[in-house]
Amino acid sequence: MSNHATHITPDQSVFTRLSGVATPGATAGIVLTALIVMPFMLGGSWTFTLGLCFANSIGVLAVSLLVRYGGEVSIGHTFFTALGAYSVGVLDTRYGISLWASVPLSLLLGVCFGILFAWPSRNLHGIYLAVTTLALALAVPEMINNFDSLTGGYEGLYVATPLIPGVSMGMQRYYVALVMLVIVCFAVARLRLSRQGMALLLAKTHPAAADAFGTRRVWARISIMGISGGIGALCGATLAFSGSTVSPGGFTFWQAIFLLVGSVVSFYGLSLPRVLLGGAFVTLVPQLLSASGAWIPVFYGLALLGMILLGHYMPRIRKAMSRNSEVS
Amino acid sequence: MTFWGSLVYDLFPLIWSGMITGCLYALGALGLVMIFKCSRVVNFSHGNVAGLTAFLVYGLSSGVLMSLSWGAAVLLAMLAAVAIAFLIYSIISPVVFESDLTSTIATLGFGLIAQGVTLLVFGADIVALDLPIPRFAMSVLGLLVTGYDLTVLVVAIVTIGALFIVIDYTKLGIAFRAISENPFAAEVCGLNLKSVHYFAWITAAILGVIGALLIVPTTFLSVTTVATFMLQAFAAAVIGGFASLPGALFGGILVGVMMNLFTFYVSPEYSSTFLLGVILVALNIFPNGILQKVGGARV
Numbered sequence: 001m002s003n004h005a006t007h008i009t010p011d012q013s014v015f016t017r018l019s020g021v022a023t024p025g026a027t028a029g030i031v032l033t034a035l036i037v038m039p040f041m042l043g044g045s046w047t048f049t050l051g052l053c054f055a056n057s058i059g060v061l062a063v064s065l066l067v068r069y070g071g072e073v074s075i076g077h078t079f080f081t082a083l084g085a086y087s088v089g090v091l092d093t094r095y096g097i098s099l100w101a102s103v104p105l106s107l108l109l110g111v112c113f114g115i116l117f118a119w120p121s122r123n124l125h126g127i128y129l130a131v132t133t134l135a136l137a138l139a140v141p142e143m144i145n146n147f148d149s150l151t152g153g154y155e156g157l158y159v160a161t162p163l164i165p166g167v168s169m170g171m172q173r174y175y176v177a178l179v180m181l182v183i184v185c186f187a188v189a190r191l192r193l194s195r196q197g198m199a200l201l202l203a204k205t206h207p208a209a210a211d212a213f214g215t216r217r218v219w220a221r222i223s224i225m226g227i228s229g230g231i232g233a234l235c236g237a238t239l240a241f242s243g244s245t246v247s248p249g250g251f252t253f254w255q256a257i258f259l260l261v262g263s264v265v266s267f268y269g270l271s272l273p274r275v276l277l278g279g280a281f282v283t284l285v286p287q288l289l290s291a292s293g294a295w296i297p298v299f300y301g302l303a304l305l306g307m308i309l310l311g312h313y314m315p316r317i318r319k320a321m322s323r324n325s326e327v328s
Numbered sequence: 329m330t331f332w333g334s335l336v337y338d339l340f341p342l343i344w345s346g347m348i349t350g351c352l353y354a355l356g357a358l359g360l361v362m363i364f365k366c367s368r369v370v371n372f373s374h375g376n377v378a379g380l381t382a383f384l385v386y387g388l389s390s391g392v393l394m395s396l397s398w399g400a401a402v403l404l405a406m407l408a409a410v411a412i413a414f415l416i417y418s419i420i421s422p423v424v425f426e427s428d429l430t431s432t433i434a435t436l437g438f439g440l441i442a443q444g445v446t447l448l449v450f451g452a453d454i455v456a457l458d459l460p461i462p463r464f465a466m467s468v469l470g471l472l473v474t475g476y477d478l479t480v481l482v483v484a485i486v487t488i489g490a491l492f493i494v495i496d497y498t499k500l501g502i503a504f505r506a507i508s509e510n511p512f513a514a515e516v517c518g519l520n521l522k523s524v525h526y527f528a529w530i531t532a533a534i535l536g537v538i539g540a541l542l543i544v545p546t547t548f549l550s551v552t553t554v555a556t557f558m559l560q561a562f563a564a565a566v567i568g569g570f571a572s573l574p575g576a577l578f579g580g581i582l583v584g585v586m587m588n589l590f591t592f593y594v595s596p597e598y599s600s601t602f603l604l605g606v607i608l609v610a611l612n613i614f615p616n617g618i619l620q621k622v623g624g625a626r627v
Contacts, residue, residue: 073433075372120611126429127370127570128611131562134372135604138559142600257436264433294447301440305419308434312423 028272032182039174047174049283051242054177056262057279058184059235062228063263064270064278065188069200070224072126076133077232078256079117079140080110084236089157089246090150098161099176099241106233114229115222122218129225137256144248156247159240177242184231185272191227192270200224254297258282261300264307341471342588348477349546350584351484355539356561357568357576358491359532365508365571366528368428373416373439375558378536380442381409382544382554383450386457392450398460406537412442413533417526424525439555446551454550459541480542487538488577491531495573500527508571556600560587563603567610569617578619 039047059081066074084106091097091105117136121128144151151157163172191197203210203220210217240246259282266278281303289296356374363371387393388401396404416438417424423431465474495501506514507524515521539561540554547553564583568575583606590602610618 067429071429073429075436117608120608124611124615127364127432128566130370130432131566131570132604132607132611134562135559135600135607138556139600139604142598146597257440260433260436261440294444296444297440297447298444301437301444304437304440305434308423308430308437309419311430312426 024271028185031273031276035178039171044170047170048242049287051174051177052239053276053279053283054181055235055238055242055279056259056282057181057275058238059232059259060262060266060278060282061184061188061270061275062231062235063259064266064268064275065231066224066228067263067268068270069197069204070126070221070228071204072129072221072225073260074133074228075130075256075260076136076140077228077235077259078251078253079133079136080114080229080232081236081239081255081259082140082144082251083109083113084233084238085240085246085250086144086151086157086236087233088237088240089152089159092159092161092240093152093157096161099163099237103234103237106237107230110233110236111226111230114226114232117229118222118225122222133256137253140251140256141248141253144251152247154248156245156249157240159244159246163241173242173244177238180234180238181275182272184234185270185275188231188270196223258286258300261304264304267307267311338592342592343585344471344473345477346585346588347581348480348584349543349588350564350581351480351488352539352543352557352580353560353564353583354577354580355484355487355535355542356558357564357580358488358573359535359539360561360565361568361570361573361576362504362528362532362535364565365573366504366511367424367431367525369420369424369431369435371435371529371532372432373435373437373442374532374536374561375555376439376442376446377409377412377416377533378540378558379549379551379554380412380446381405381533381537382457382540382549383446383455384408385541386455386549387450390455402541406534409533409537410530413529414526417529421522421525425521443551443555450551452551454548457541457544457549459545476545483538483542487535491535492573500524504528559600559603560584563607563610566607567614567618569614569619572617572619575617575619579617582618 035050038050042050059077062080063074063077066072087106087109088099088102091102117132118129121132145153148154160169162169163176199210199213199215200220200223202213203215203217207217210220239250243250262278262282265281266274269275269278285299286296289299356378360371360374363369363374382405384393384405385398385401388396388404389398394401416435420431420434423434459476459479461479462475465472467473495504503514503519503524504527506517506519507521511521540557543557544553560583561580564579565576567579567582568577583603586606587599587602591599594602
């Protein structure tokens with residue numbers, strides 16, 4: 001990498017030069033500034049869609065975090081998003097309590113249930129967690145529809161209590177989602193630098209070494225699922241507020257897989273621009289392809305496979321190309 | 329009389345029909361376990377691909393695509409399943425040897441594609457697909473045994489018996505077991521990992537088609553039927569320990585009976601939640617599979 005930064009040869013494209021100059025922090029800053037001024041330039045429907053993008057980005061981040069720090073895959077994160085969304089929805093419609101109370105509650109619930117579902121497979125190979133989450137994803141719509149006295153069944157709930165009274169609801173739905181996304185991204189970036197984050201990564205890559213340093217693998221696996229579940233619940237809470245409705249259609253098995261696809265498409269990235277890419281993919285593709293519904297799974301499947309094969313072959317192609325350029 | 333009478337009157341038929349469907353869950357679970365044992369990949373596309381082939385049988389025999397006889401349609405669908413399994417494994421095989429997590433995610437991609445193709449070709453309608461079997465019912469010791477039950481039982485016994493004979497006595501089966509036990513040593517001894525993986529993937533696809541065709545007459549065929557059927561197969565595989573073929577068979581029958589009792593005595597609306605509970609409890613009590621505790625470590 002240092003070669004790229006120091007010797008910029010004339011034949012390199014503008015893009016690589018720019019990417020050599022821009023640090024991750026600067027890129028995130030530019031993206032963030034653009035997003036803050038966005039509502040003043042776009043129409044209401046685009047502002048709404050962008051709010052949903054931010055909310056889904058948080059969900060994508062939750063899935064990516066589990067892959068990166070835990071080395072495990074979840075195809076049932078709709079359980080956590082549903083948990084967060086319904087705690088916001090139920091508190092709002094039944095008791096008129098705004099986000100100030102429901103967001104901490106959903107975070108707490110998400111962490112607790114994450115730990116609960118990671119517990120049985122704590123000593124086992126990572127695939128057991130994946131199978132558990134598969135069952136979780138299929139059970140979610142069933143639970144929502146059967147607790148219809150609380151969740152409103154198929155009709156769902158409408159979230160209308162503002163966070164700050166007096167400010168236009170459209171603006172709130174946008175900026176709350178943006179602020180949540182920024183907070184979560186910042187917290188995840190801090191986790192990477194913290195002692196706990198290092199311990200989690202060590203437990204993933206070198207379990208024996210982590211054991212020797214006092215980080216038990218079981219602890220690492222359970223806590224990362226707890227963190228990921230908590231972030232998933234925050235995604236749901238944001239979805240409920242920004243999307244204004246909470247209904248079972250948003251928490252199907254396919255939605256859970258789409259979150260994973262978004263995570264793969266962003267190459268399991270944890271930085272703000274990367275998760276935005278994943279969130280935008282999850283939100284915008286169904287809207288763009290809404291006229292031809294059956295193509296959505298095909299497209300998602302192809303995108304998933306394409307990214308995985310790209311991730312597999314790209315380093316090889318790059319190596320072959322650099323070898324060629326050395327020869328010539 | 330009333331309590332015990334109704335218990336005997338309901339319970340035995342429930343257990344019997346649970347065992348019949350359990351055999352089908354076992355067929356699905358055996359495929360999952362075969363793939364996992366040798367290539368360490370959890371094949372999440374199993375249900376959707378099997379569903380697609382069941383739709384192919386429907387399409388080829390009912391005149392939507394062609395109007396062949398049932399047998400010819402099944403033969404063609406089997407060939408398609410083999411081709412699909414071959415294709416899937418060929419595409420992900422470079423990833424399989426690198427990371428089992430990434431290849432597991434890749435199978436989800438194939439599942440999505442199979443689902444989308446089913447929707448594109450056959451639509452989201454519900455169709456009926458029956459088996460050409462003699463319709464009769466007889467009473468054996470108070471149990472109502474239908475032609476369907478006997479067909480399922482015979483097909484399952486023949487298929488599973490053939491599978492175990494192949495794995496226990498043929499060279500291919502020995503290679504399969506060697507690779508499951510220790511891939512590195514097996515490769516050093518001159519075995520070709522890829523060809524054995526192909527064997528496992530293709531056999532699993534065939535088992536999936538058989539399971540799907542036999543389960544459809546009990547309900548109906550829609551895009552999601554076979555995919556949800558496979559959740560039962562996953563639960564069966566987890567109960568069996570995910571790496572044991574007899575465990576998968578046992579787990580399948582257990583799941584079939586438990587599901588039947590649960591839907592009858594408690595509620596049919598919470599079946600997925602019940603399976604989730606079964607998986608969580610099974611992982612807690614038998615982390616290495618239910619047969620491990622009884623028989624000790626398998627060598």
